[in-house]
Amino acid sequence: MIATMQDHWYPVALASKLTRSGRDTLLLAQPIHVRAEASGAPVVTCDGRVLPVLVKFGHVWTSLGTPAGDVFDIPEAHQPGRRLVEVGSVKVRCSPLRAVENFLDIAHFPFVHTDVLGSEPHTEVERYEVEIRDDVNEVWATKVKFFQPQAARSAQGGITTEYMYRVPNPTCSVLYKTCPPRPGEWDVITIFVQPLTETTCEVWPWMALYDDDSTMTQMIHFQQLIFLQDRSILENQLPALLPLDPGQEIPTRADMLSIAYRRWLKRHGYTFGAQLVAA
Amino acid sequence: MSSIWIPVALSQDILSGMAIPAHLPGHDLVVWRSASGRIAAWHDRCPHRGMRLSHGFVRGDFLSCIYHGWRYGENGHCSKIPAHPDLVPPAAIKVPRFDVREKSSVVWVAPTGQAGEPVDYRGFTGFRSLSVNAPADLIARAVEGEERLAGCSVVLLVQALQGRGCNLHVLAAEGYDTAQLDGLSLAIEVLRRRLEQAVAT
Numbered sequence: 001m002i003a004t005m006q007d008h009w010y011p012v013a014l015a016s017k018l019t020r021s022g023r024d025t026l027l028l029a030q031p032i033h034v035r036a037e038a039s040g041a042p043v044v045t046c047d048g049r050v051l052p053v054l055v056k057f058g059h060v061w062t063s064l065g066t067p068a069g070d071v072f073d074i075p076e077a078h079q080p081g082r083r084l085v086e087v088g089s090v091k092v093r094c095s096p097l098r099a100v101e102n103f104l105d106i107a108h109f110p111f112v113h114t115d116v117l118g119s120e121p122h123t124e125v126e127r128y129e130v131e132i133r134d135d136v137n138e139v140w141a142t143k144v145k146f147f148q149p150q151a152a153r154s155a156q157g158g159i160t161t162e163y164m165y166r167v168p169n170p171t172c173s174v175l176y177k178t179c180p181p182r183p184g185e186w187d188v189i190t191i192f193v194q195p196l197t198e199t200t201c202e203v204w205p206w207m208a209l210y211d212d213d214s215t216m217t218q219m220i221h222f223q224q225l226i227f228l229q230d231r232s233i234l235e236n237q238l239p240a241l242l243p244l245d246p247g248q249e250i251p252t253r254a255d256m257l258s259i260a261y262r263r264w265l266k267r268h269g270y271t272f273g274a275q276l277v278a279a
Numbered sequence: 280m281s282s283i284w285i286p287v288a289l290s291q292d293i294l295s296g297m298a299i300p301a302h303l304p305g306h307d308l309v310v311w312r313s314a315s316g317r318i319a320a321w322h323d324r325c326p327h328r329g330m331r332l333s334h335g336f337v338r339g340d341f342l343s344c345i346y347h348g349w350r351y352g353e354n355g356h357c358s359k360i361p362a363h364p365d366l367v368p369p370a371a372i373k374v375p376r377f378d379v380r381e382k383s384s385v386v387w388v389a390p391t392g393q394a395g396e397p398v399d400y401r402g403f404t405g406f407r408s409l410s411v412n413a414p415a416d417l418i419a420r421a422v423e424g425e426e427r428l429a430g431c432s433v434v435l436l437v438q439a440l441q442g443r444g445c446n447l448h449v450l451a452a453e454g455y456d457t458a459q460l461d462g463l464s465l466a467i468e469v470l471r472r473r474l475e476q477a478v479a480t
Contacts (some may be wrong), residue, residue, distance in 0.1 A: 242327075
């Protein structure tokens with residue numbers, strides 16, 4: 001039994017920043033209120049109804065429906081020695097699904113994150129592998145390689161970075177990438193997207209990195225710089241909704257992961273923020 | 280007399296190598312000028328992922344999308360996909376174009392394949408474009424017959440922007456000196472304030 005979008009968990013706050021008075025926000029277009037009790041435990045309500053709640057990866061998660069289990073796990077994030085980076089949130093005037101799809105995209109690095117995550121003439125995206133893992137209901141891409149001038153705050157000069165992408169939830173993605181100071185380990189970079197409406201979202205990046213040199217502020221700034229560059233794209237795509245039917249947009253081989261993500265969304269009816277019929 | 284040609288900008292405001300957003304009723308456009316000086320008006324949307332091409336960049340005679348660098352040539356056809364440098368892009372990948380003309384240093388745009396040419400205001404040249412926060416029809420009525428401002432002979436072109444007021448493109452007769460044009464510039468700003476206040480009250 002596959003959960004509907006209502007039954008998934010979504011991030012709605014940073015647990016460490018939650019106050020007693022809390023905050024009013026939206027989830028899937030429903031007004032919700034998130035606050036901390038005197039004990040510090042988070043409470044989320046929707047029109048007087050108390051919603052399921054849990055804390056994971058530094059964030060408060062909730063659901064409007066009945067989640068089948070816990071929030072997905074990221075086993076690597078529990079390894080000792082990692083720095084857990086709570087970036088905070090950025091509001092973006094775009095479909096929550098477009099925000100995730102952009103996170104899954106490699107080919108834009110030389111043009112949007114110029115001289116940081118990519119640079120001309122190193123623009124080629126080699127063939128990578130994509131699969132929908134039915135046993136866990138996740139989308140995966142592996143063996144993704146790309147040349148990067150400054151892959152992370154901790155990188156010294158250009159390297160060919162290897163990536164794996166994982167979509168365990170319609171509006172969340174986990175990226176595993178070459179860890180410059182520790183070859184053999186993966187840095188873990190995520191975006192957890194809170195769908196506010198079909199065309200607005202709040203993006204909560206979170207990272208679990210091996211980096212003993214950078215300050216927390218430097219790591220947060222690095223990620224914010226990258227994401228603000230992405231935002232200038234996300235707020236200027238037409239249509240605002242993510243088209244799930246072919247014909248509106250023209251993909252190429254580098255977009256295999258995007259194609260799989262869209263197919264997976266459509267198959268399961270994860271369509272909040274999607275356009276189903278060509279307008 | 281109404282024309283299908285719509286003034287969207289002054290030639291002087293789109294330098295070689297620039298891409299800017301512009302508007303026709305029902306369409307967002309990118310208007311851009313190649314390094315060799317050729318002007319073009321296209322749909323403001325890259326067919327790959329829907330990114331606005333007006334955020335893109337011009338190199339030589341090509342406009343590239345800022346998202347993935349897909350490169351489009353004069354005819355709107357995609358000529359390069361940087362993620363696959365060896366791939367010849369299929370002919371189906373192209374950006375719909377509009378007809379565009381430059382006359383009296385005004386950039387005029389119309390749907391493709393229309394007969395007729397835009398009006399040529401001989402002896403006039405583009406002076407200033409400014410946006411006016413008031414409905415185009417009211418502004419057009421208010422400035423109708425205005426042929427002189429601050430002692431200068433002018434042509435005032437009103438471009439409607441859906442729900443966004445309008446642009447007023449001002450042409451001035453050729454040959455005025457700097458002081459006369461400075462006077463004209465002030466007079467245009469006074470005119471704009473007067474028009475916006477008239478609508479507000």
